[in-house]
Amino acid sequence: MSYLIVANWKMNKTNQESLKLITEINNAIQQTSNINVVICPPYTSIVPAAEVLENSSIMLGSQNMSHEAPGAHTGEISVDMISPYCEYVILGHSERRIIYGETNDIVNMKILKALGSKLTPIICIGENIDQRNEGKLDSILKEMLESSLTGVKSFDNLVIAYEPLWAIGTGISASPEQANEACSKIKILLMEHFNKTEKDITTPILYGGSVTKENIKDFLNQDCIDGALIGSASLSSEQFLSIIQTIDTL
Numbered sequence: 001m002s003y004l005i006v007a008n009w010k011m012n013k014t015n016q017e018s019l020k021l022i023t024e025i026n027n028a029i030q031q032t033s034n035i036n037v038v039i040c041p042p043y044t045s046i047v048p049a050a051e052v053l054e055n056s057s058i059m060l061g062s063q064n065m066s067h068e069a070p071g072a073h074t075g076e077i078s079v080d081m082i083s084p085y086c087e088y089v090i091l092g093h094s095e096r097r098i099i100y101g102e103t104n105d106i107v108n109m110k111i112l113k114a115l116g117s118k119l120t121p122i123i124c125i126g127e128n129i130d131q132r133n134e135g136k137l138d139s140i141l142k143e144m145l146e147s148s149l150t151g152v153k154s155f156d157n158l159v160i161a162y163e164p165l166w167a168i169g170t171g172i173s174a175s176p177e178q179a180n181e182a183c184s185k186i187k188i189l190l191m192e193h194f195n196k197t198e199k200d201i202t203t204p205i206l207y208g209g210s211v212t213k214e215n216i217k218d219f220l221n222q223d224c225i226d227g228a229l230i231g232s233a234s235l236s237s238e239q240f241l242s243i244i245q246t247i248d249t250l
């Protein structure tokens with residue numbers, strides 16, 4: 001079993017800090033075998049980080065990108081600017097949706113753009129606490145996933161991250177059972193969308209939201225969770241490496 005562990009540094013780390021952290025992580029986990037590690041630093045650190053990681057198994061991802069072609073889009077970043085350095089791109093993160101107004105349609109356009117440039121989108125979906133309490137988990141996951149996948153023909157180059165909004169940055173993670181239940185619903189939606197059986201669907205499904213070295217094992221021991229999308233606990237080499245070491249013992 002190989003796991004996919006994605007570090008989302010969000011709007012943290014100057015270039016100097018990024019390079020220090022990436023070097024510490026790279027030095028410590030070059031030999032790791034059953035873990036695919038993706039680091040998503042801020043845009044400013046992508047190019048220098050790619051140099052540090054030249055002969056490394058660690059891959060880079062971008063935290064976002066525009067769906068537009070190069071041109072008059074002040075402050076945006078195009079797919080061509082990141083695709084030479086990154087293999088992944090996080091799209092539809094709840095912070096992008098809530099703070100910056102990204103709609104399902106915009107997220108879908110970004111996903112299609114990323115796939116067209118051979119970048120693997122890490123598509124983030126998840127419910128807020130009111131939606132969960134009102135019993136709307138199924139309908140929210142269906143709506144977000146279906147709209148994300150409009151026009152997507154293959155499940156080969158996709159990653160789905162289940163990130164319940166109430167667990168992001170709160171220190172209160174979903175329980176492993178809650179996370180697994182949602183990830184198994186996502187798997188069924190993927191089977192329906194692509195008209196495939198369970199064993200055909202190889203799309204990794206990640207859990208994200210207050211993942212730590214204390215709880216990572218419980219998430220990865222669940223049937224339908226293939227990895228994690230980690231925010232705060234990926235910002236220090238000590239915490240991130242202890243997560244990786246814990247996974248190594250699985």
Ligand code: 13P
Pocket residue numbers: 008093163167168169170171208209210211229230231232233
């Ligand atoms: P935290 O791990 O800080 O809760 O963040 C999760 C997240 O949003 C990763 O994309």
